[in-house]
Amino acid sequence: MKMSLLQQIITIAAVVLGTMLTRFLPFLFFPAGRKTPPFVQYLGRMLPLSVFSLLIVYCLRHVSFLQSPYGLPELLGIGVTVALHAWKRQMLLSIAGGTLTYMLLVQTVWA
Amino acid sequence: MDGVRLRALKTAFPYTVPIFAGFWFLGLTYGVYMNVLGFSVWYPAIMSAAIFAGSMEFVAANLLLASFNPLQAFLMTLMINARHLFYGISMLDRFRGTGRKKIYLIYGMCDETFSINYTAQIPPQVNRGWFMFYVTLLNQLYWVSGAVIGGLFGGMIHFNTKGLDFVMTSMFVVILLEQWFKERDHTSAWIGGGTSVLCLLVLGPDQFVLLAMLCILVLITLLRKPLERRAAA
Numbered sequence: 001m002k003m004s005l006l007q008q009i010i011t012i013a014a015v016v017l018g019t020m021l022t023r024f025l026p027f028l029f030f031p032a033g034r035k036t037p038p039f040v041q042y043l044g045r046m047l048p049l050s051v052f053s054l055l056i057v058y059c060l061r062h063v064s065f066l067q068s069p070y071g072l073p074e075l076l077g078i079g080v081t082v083a084l085h086a087w088k089r090q091m092l093l094s095i096a097g098g099t100l101t102y103m104l105l106v107q108t109v110w111a
Numbered sequence: 112m113d114g115v116r117l118r119a120l121k122t123a124f125p126y127t128v129p130i131f132a133g134f135w136f137l138g139l140t141y142g143v144y145m146n147v148l149g150f151s152v153w154y155p156a157i158m159s160a161a162i163f164a165g166s167m168e169f170v171a172a173n174l175l176l177a178s179f180n181p182l183q184a185f186l187m188t189l190m191i192n193a194r195h196l197f198y199g200i201s202m203l204d205r206f207r208g209t210g211r212k213k214i215y216l217i218y219g220m221c222d223e224t225f226s227i228n229y230t231a232q233i234p235p236q237v238n239r240g241w242f243m244f245y246v247t248l249l250n251q252l253y254w255v256s257g258a259v260i261g262g263l264f265g266g267m268i269h270f271n272t273k274g275l276d277f278v279m280t281s282m283f284v285v286i287l288l289e290q291w292f293k294e295r296d297h298t299s300a301w302i303g304g305g306t307s308v309l310c311l312l313v314l315g316p317d318q319f320v321l322l323a324m325l326c327i328l329v330l331i332t333l334l335r336k337p338l339e340r341r342a343a344a
Binding site: 002003007008010011012013014015016017018019020021022023024025026027030032036039040041042043044045046047048049050051052053054055056057058059060061062073074077078081082085086091092094095096098099102103105106107 | 125126128129132157158161162163164167171174175176177178179180181182184185186187188189192193194195196197198199200201202203204206207208213217218220222226229230271273274275277278279280281282283284285286287288289290291294297299300301302303304306307308311316319320323324327328331332335338339342
């Protein structure tokens with residue numbers, strides 16, 4: 001380790017401060033007592049759907065679709081998740097089904 | 112524990128089960144990773160509890176091994192975690208009236224916790240504030256305990272967990288679907304997915320998130336009139 005303990009504590013504190021700033025900033029800018037501007041309310045309604053798409057792309061960011069297995073385990077895992085969820089609407093069932101499918105595929109078919 | 116809190120805890124727990132699986136796996140991985148890098152168990156314990164932002168904790172481990180530069184660590188954190196700004200904006204109204212719990216709700220708002228607290232259909236007889244509080248608390252407990260166990264016993268785990276991390280992908284897919292079913296207009300989902308894929312292709316896996324967020328923000332701002340009309344239609 002190059003750093004002293006104090007330097008490590010300061011570094012961790014800087015990361016904590018940065019993380020907390022990104023979480024608290026909107027609430028500091030738009031306190032509960034005052035009315036949130038309509039544009040910000042609009043963003044609050046529109047952003048979640050696009051963020052959930054972004055998060056899925058983020059989860060798949062290291063998948064290579066040009067090399068074998070061409071992202072097939074991921075696509076099949078997602079396919080099973082979507083199919084189960086459209087059918088039963090049971091969150092746990094859909095997630096478990098999709099994940100087990102994926103695990104089975106990467107441990108056996110494309111091990 | 113009084114009835115209100117117990118009912119909120121009972122309602123919250125099932126929502127957090129997939130996160131238990133994912134966080135224990137990822138938390139364990141993080142603990143093992145820290146162990147391999149030569150950090151004692153105190154580091155994953157304290158960092159997982161205080162930072163509580165998965166990907167950032169892996170980055171922070173590397174920052175600790177580099178030369179001392181707290182300003183760079185701070186700025187890097189802002190960039191990696193900028194997506195929390197979107198979560199905060201979306202939760203401004205939902206966290207209203209939650210009293211002192213609000214501080215903790217904001218503090219513990221990681222990707223998974225936000226996703227559940229934003230989309231969960233909380234029954235009317237369950238206290239919303241306590242529901243969100245327990246979702247946040249349970250998720251943090253899973254993550255920290257995973258990291259500690261990984262830090263302590265990392266070298267001894269031998270069962271084939273390959274692919275278990277897919278539980279997070281699968282959960283975000285379900286959450287997107289839930290929100291998709293709930294809303295009539297899906298333009299913003301396409302905007303989010305499309306820009307993210309484009310930015311990923313252009314900038315690669317480690318750099319694309321910030322630009323994707325910027326593009327989403329610009330497009331949603333430009334399309335405000337038509338999008339609001341469609342949402343109201």
